[in-house]
Amino acid sequence: MALITFSSPMHKDKTVYAVAGSHTQTILDLAKEHHIPIDFGCQEGNCGTCLVKVSSVDGKRRPMGGPLNVREVAALTELGHITKAEIEQMYVDDIPPTQWRLACQMIVRDEDILVEYPSK
Template sequence: MANITFSSPLHKDKTVYAVAGSHKQTILEIAKENHIPIDFGCGNGECGTCLVKVFSIDRKKRMAHPLTEHETKVLKEMGKITQAQIDQMRVDDLMPTEWRLACQMVMRDEDIIVEYPSR
């Protein structure tokens, strides 16, 4: 089971939580279970409220977490991803940017860092 570390640069105490997530849960579901205050609205990848930044634990390698169709559309509308990045994602099947929607990204077998809020 992979670990997910939640971090918020806006919290004065820089509290970091590390919890294990299953491969069926979204980041938002894991955050809710662990009382991590990530804002959300629709829960369906349409409003962009749950915007977060996601990194591999070493913050270096690109991860194999391609965006969902909902994420692709919303992140492009929000100016967080370019068409060139979308095209490259469809070629290499890797995460094109650190921006994600917490309600759409499902954990895989990889330790990650999630920064919130990201705006």
């Protein structure tokens, strides 16, 4: 099981267990399940409302996560949180090139992560 810690300057930190390996549960699904108030809109990866910052708990490496999907690439590009070079490198490394993620698109993996919200 992965430990996911949600942190916000406006709320008390909350750490929850995620059932890793489901390959379907998003950060937003997990937040909603535990009543963690991450803003969201479309839930389709289009609006960027659910932008969060994701990092490894130890802070020593980028979280594995999964590579960004097409919708996440488009939204993060529009929001100015990812460059074309970072996108190209992502396809080589097969890991996300940035800590910025869309909570409705990032699938929980078997790793302990810190999710910071709101993103602004």
